[in-house]
Each structure stands twice: as C-alpha cells, then as structure tokens.
Amino acid sequence: MSYHTGKMGVAAGISLVFLITFPYIFLTTPAQTVAIGAGLAWLIPLISGGPPIVMILGMLYAMKMFPGDLYTVCRKLIGRVGAWAVAVYYITMFFCDGVLLLRQFAENTLLTALPSIEFSLVIAIYIAVAGLLCYAGIEAIVRANYIIMPFGIFGLTLVLLLLAPFYNIYNILPWQGTGLENVIPAGFLFAGAQVGIFALVILAPSFQDKRTVRTAAIFGVGMSAVLKSMTVLVFSLVFNTVVAKEKVLPFFEMARLVYLSRYLQRIEALFIILWVILGVMAIAINFYMGLYLITRLLKLPTMRPLIPITGIILAETAMIPPDITTVIVLDELIITTYFNVGVYVIPTMLIIAALLKKKKRGATQCAG
C-alpha cells in the first residue's frame, strides 16, 4: 500500500519540486537566459539544477544526524533565534516568489488571453484560486499536479516538436555562446530559481522517509532542469539570439510560431490552459509554504483563517510594481541575490553546524 494520511510519496515529492521550479519557463526567464548565454544558454538551466540538489543532499545528511523538519533542525543546530531567522527568511522567500509569479502570470494573461479585462481583477482571480487550492491542502495540490504534470510535459514537448520545421542550427552558433566563463557562473547564480526545492525539507515529516525526499529532489529538479534546457535550446534554435532575448513571453511566441498546415497553426490559445494551471499551482504552493511556516512558527492550530488575509496582502503587494519590466528586472535581481541565500548560505551554515555538533558530541561521548 503506498498511500498514508499525511505521508507523501516520491510522486508527490517530484510533483511538488517540479511545480515550484518549472513554471518560470512560461515567463521571460528563457529570454533572459538566452541574453546571458546566447548559443550556450541551454546549459544554464542544467547547471542551475546542480547546486540545489547538492545542497539538499547535504541538508539530508545533516537531518540524518538531527532528525525533524527544517525548523526543528535549525533549532537544534543554531538555536531558537537562528531557527526563527531561517524560518522568516523562507517565509519571505516563498511569499516573494509567489508575489512575483502572481504578477507575471497576471500580466501574461492580460497580454495573451484577456486584453480587455481589468488588471486588478485578474490578480484577484489568480489569488482567489490559489487561496482555494491552499484551502484544499498540500496533498491535494501535489496530487492534482501529479495528474496534470504528464499533460504539461506532453504539451510542452509537443510544441517543441511541432516547431521542428523552424529549427535553424545556425541560430545557436557560435556553440560556445558568450563563453563558459559567463555561462557557468550564470548557471550557479540562477540556482536561486530552484530555491523552492527546500520545500521538501520544510515538509520533511510529511514525506514517508529521507529517501523519498532525496529521490524527489533529484528527479524533480532534474526533470525540471532538463525540460527547461530543452525549451531554451529550441527557443534559441527557432529565434536567433538577438530576436530571442527581446521576447517577453518565449513559450507563447513559440506556440504562436507553430504552423504545420492551415489546420494546425496558431495553437497558442490552446496552451493557455496549460500555463495558467501550472502558474496558479506554483503560486498556490508558494502561498501554502509561506503560510505553513507561519503556522509552524507561531504554533497555530490551522492556517485556514490566514488564507484570505494573506491572499489580500499578496495581491496588493503584487500590484505595487508600476509595470511588467520592473517586475522582470526585480525577479532576476531577487533570484540571483536573495533566493541564493536560501540555496547556498543557509544550507551550508546548517551542514557546517551539524558537522561541528556531531564532532562535539563525539568528543563528549569519548570523554564521558
């Protein structure tokens, strides 16, 4: 039997990680990636998937010595204040990610699907749906995503394949792009986009065991990175670097370019369903994770009363930036700076603290 109440399995874990890291592909990220790496841009998503996996494996090693979820481990390793600081960081990180996704997906909706609708209404609808999903709980969200994920991957792959007639190998020349010295650091820098992977260690007790978390982390981020890399590659193949980096909505543009016959053309509208679903679920997951940590931190019995209030605050925050360009710039800035703290600094600190404590404990035991 492979289901237990409150015990999520590998499928749920993969779904959670994929959901939180993948939807960037429907935003401007591919264009930003191409702008950095040119012909070698496809390597950036692959590299950026590496550090979070390594860090989470390190965290799991630390959690092996000091069991519990992230907050409990932090309390054991760096004290109550430190644990609070880490929790507050991740709360702001998740909410920040949620707000940025909310604004960008709302803008996408305005640009591509509903140009006449009131902007604040789109934001309100997105956050309302995300709130509803939060109300259903993390298990329902990840299960739903597990069901939808194959359709998403199939849809994306289909678009990439249908663009085959437009592939132009010369578009990704020179092979080295802007050079490895630019691409590799960019890959490490954009690892911040995968910071959501740490949801696995925050929700660690909800998973069946450490092995489940490890497998979910590797396969979730791995699959997400490979798909992102493929998309960036196809994006570079069909548009040359100069054109590609100017695109605000790469996936939409790619779907729009599809033309196999007069009966199979302009399929971008049909893919609205795909990116709206993945987008709203990513927002919901971020929303849920932030609320979960607040509930955990303040020892509240349930998060449900917080959902409407937090939803309103997030929606209001998402409407603060004056335009989409500001949001895109802000998103890149936050991913490459603030989110990287969650990927590199906090896990490293916790791993070192765990090793030191282990050493100290070993010394005490020997002395005793």
Added chain:
Amino acid sequence: MGDNSFVKMFKAVKRSLIYQPPHLPKPFVLDETADDQPLPFEVDPKKGLKTSAKELDSLLGYAQRLRDFMEESKKALENQDSSRMKELSEEYKILENQHSDISPIRLSFDNEIKPIDRIITASLAENEKIIKELYFLPDNKDVVIRDFIIPSEPPVKAMLVFMDGLIDKQIINLSILQPLMLDECVAKIRIGSDLLASIVDNCLPSNQAKQAVKFKEVADGLNSGDTVLFIDGVPGAAVVETKGYEHRGPERPQIEQSVRGAQAAFAEALRVNTGMIRSMLQTNDLVTEIINVGDRVPVKCAVMYLKSLANPSLVAEVTRRIKGVSTDYVTDLGILEQFIEDHPSIPFPQMLSTERVDRVTAHLVEGRVAIILDGTPFVHLVPVSFFTFFHSAEDFSLKTPIGDFMRLIRLIGTIIAVILPAVYLSISYFHQEALPTELILAIAGARERVPFPAFFEVMLMEFSFELIREAGLRIPGLLGSTIGIVGALILGQAAVSANLVSPIMVVIVAITGLASFTIPDYRLSSAFRIMRFVFLFVAAVLGLVGVAFMLIILTVVLCSMKSFGLPYLVPIGPKTTGGFDIVRRGPVFRQEHRPDALNTQDSRRQPHISRKWIKDQPIGRGDEK
C-alpha cells in the same frame, strides 16, 4: 306579538333578494401542535393519576382472577373433584408467576416506561393490553389478535398476534394453529416453567422460531411479518417466522442494461437481494450484518462483505457510520448515502450504486463492502475511486481491446460533456485565432443571422436540452423517450429556422448531450451536468483562462475527496499500484492483484501464471510441424 302582514312580506322579499350563505361547519385548519415537551419544572398533574389508574387496573385484574380461582377452588373442594383440583394446581402456578409482575416496584416501573420498553408479563390479559396500547388498537386494523386455547392437560390460554398483510395465512394456519390446537404434539408439552420452550421445541414446525422477553423484540417481529405467540402464565413469547408480504421479484436491469453478462437486477425486498447475492457468491465467507436505521421507523440495512478479504477496519467504519445515523426514517439508500458519506456537499458520488447482482459480487470479491437497504432495489458499494464510475458491468465480459475501447470512449465522452460548450464559447469570444480561417468564417456566417450572443445561445440550448431530458424522465413509459427525441429534433430545427440559435450551436449541444450519456453512472453524469454550467459561466467571463481555473479547481477538489477513507482519485492521486483495471481494462489473466488501495487482507487474486494450461502438455499429439 307576531309580525304583521307587511313585515312578513318585507322579510319574504328580503329573503328572496339577499344572498344567505349556507350554514356549513368551520373548515379544517391544521393548527400548530402544542409543545409536547413540558417546561423544565412543569409537572403534569394528571400523569400521577394516570399511572395510579394503570396500576390499579393491573391489580384489579389480578384480584379478579384470584377471586375466580378461589371460588373455583372452593367448588372443587366441596365436590371433591380431583381432576379439577389438578387443573387448579396448574392455575395456581400461573397465578404465582403473575404475582411477581404486580409487586409495587415492578408495577410502578412498568407504568412509567413506554410500552415498547416493557418486559413481557406472565398475564395474558396484561400482555394483550400492552399490545393494544402499543399498536393503538382498536383504531389500527392491521394488527390481529387471535385468542385460542391449547388443549393440553390442563388446557392453557394462548394468544397469537400478527400483522395482516405482512404474513402468510397458510403458514399461520398450518405451522402454528393446527399443531397447537389439533395435533397430538400438544400431548408432548411439558406444563411448567419451561412451557414456552417446550412448545417451540415440539409444536411449532416453523423454520425460524425464537423466544422473546421484551416487547421491543415482539414489535420488531410483528413489524417484519412474524407472528407472536403469547401463553398465559409465561413471562415470554415465541416469535415465529411467517413472512408472506407481497414484493417484486428479480427482474432484468432497467438502468444498467448490458449486451453480455448476467441479466438479474435487485428487487425491493432486502432478503431477496441478499439471497440473490448469496446465490451468486456461494461461500461461507460471505457475511451479512443487519443494522436497523431510523429512530421512529426502523428500516433494515444489510452490510455484506467477504470476511477473509474485506479490511476489518473498513467494515467497522461502515457499520459505525450506519449505526451512528439518528433520524426518523430512511426511505432510500440515496438518503442513507448522504448521512454516511465523507463529503455530502460535493455533487460527485462517493459510493457505487448498482442494480446488478453480478456487479455487486465482482466488487465484493475485490474486497469492497456492500450496503443494502430494505425497500431499495439498488446496492451501494464502498469504497470506490473516481474511475470505478467509468466501468460498466460488461467490460470484463468482452475481449480486452473492446473493453479498452469502450472505456476510452466513455472518458472522451466525459471530457466532451464537461468542457466542449465552454471551450466553444471561449474560442468564439476570446481566442478566435485558434481556429482555421475557413472554420471561423463558417461559424461567423452561421451566427450572422442570430441576434443573440453565443452565451445566450448556448444557455438556451442547454436549458432546452435539460428540459427535454427531465420531461422524458417524467413522462411515463415509452412515450417519454419518443417525446424526448421528437421534442429535441423539432425544437432544434425550429430554433435554427427562427434564427434563435445557429446550426453550429445545435451541433455542439447535441454532441455534448450524447457524450453525457456515455457516462455509465447516472449520479456522476448529473454532477458533470452541473459542472458544465459552471464551466460555461466561467468561460463566458474569462475564456480559456477560466476553463483552466475550473479544471484545476475541479482536479484539486477531486484529489481532496475520500470515499470511506480511500482517496477518490486513487491510484493516480495518490499514486498506488494501479493494476489493469483503471482506465484500461487489461487481460483478465494478468490481473493478479486486487486494487492496492483497498488494503484487503489478501491482495493476491490469482497466481502469476493463472493459465496453467499453457505450461502443460496438450492432449493428443499437438501441432505437428
């Protein structure tokens, strides 16, 4: 002084001219009942008197009988009648038995409690009085009380009570009255403390006869068609099985018709239904638990399962929920379902409802639990997953590819039934570029003459379709389907001719309607009909974005649901070992395991190689090459 002629004439003219209403009694008005719950400190002054009167009545009855006995004894002693003396000694024993019933504490207690909670007394007259009080005799004409005398040595007074219309008169005459009044078995009766047991053992050739001590047991027996035998001097009664009420027998399935497979459907009688299941599952492993549901009018509810398969905690949960229902009366299994299901406010069914016996047996063998309610020709099965509702009875009677294809058609039909009108509306409102130019021009041309927005068109057609569907159900017999088809054809044609709707809309709604009929479960189909309207509204406002929102909300809601502890979207959400009976229906010989999520006591259905003959040497010389 009398009226003069002028006044008389005036009155006569007045009477003839002015309307006088007839003098009728006041019309009936259903008044509000007085609050039957007394206030906390309010004391009913008559209650004590009533109790005392009842006590006195009982004491007087006993005193009268005692007086008669003493007079008879005096006569017998005067006449030195030894045979009469012997009879009187038995009479004395009866009186002695009754004496315990009239102790002050017992009398007071008995008169305070409801008749149904009372214990059967040794006095036949007292028992008759309680029966009359319990069943409101003589107003209630259904209950028949038959007094008679058992010609034993000495003769014993007895009373039969039964419910006319529920019993088989032949059984009463031949199995109770004849043996007790005429047969020689009466001679075997041991007059004494074990009189009732002696009668049950020797004189009642009935297949079921048990002793009752309380009037609750008596009432349960009477209400279900049994006959109750009371004997004077015995503080108990015999409940004899004499059921003989009219009920419909098994017939062909009306709703779940199939080309292949068994053609037996359930009837209303509980025992007929349990018998049908048992006749198909002939094993001692099949257990039937009976639970009474309903406080005011109890209805029998059977819970059936295979003891060695069904998860014990599942069985315990099902019985716990059924026993935990407190209501007046449960008329239908659909009502009981709402009392015991996990999510009563969500329109999706959480139990599989079937009228087919073969379907129930197939699910019982998978480890599910069947719930059967007396008076309902359907059986519910728990727990189920969403995909169970797409399975039909004959899936396994047909070959694998055909079964697969049919299931695929049903799933595609479901998707079309839910989202096709919404997608059409979205594309025609917001995303025209998604259609090829020729098609969009054709649609635009067809819609040119229609003066309404597409949303109005689709709602008009959908609403008309629902009207026809509902009317077709309500019109009796064959007329319903005929009127439905004719109505749909005429209405569609007329609506197009009148430029109320475009032909493309008729096509869309017709396809949607047809697709909705591919969903095998009526309740699931109804739930999706509701969802279709929600999808339509959202699509009219938000286009495909709205459709996407609704799809994700629907999926998450389905993922959060449970059917008796089983996740609704199992085995895909959460992921469990699927097997070959979810969307696809695999070969029967490759279905080694029962559904993983059911957590049955024995998960294996058959060995890895179930077709052992393929390993054996064929009979004869085999295929010579």
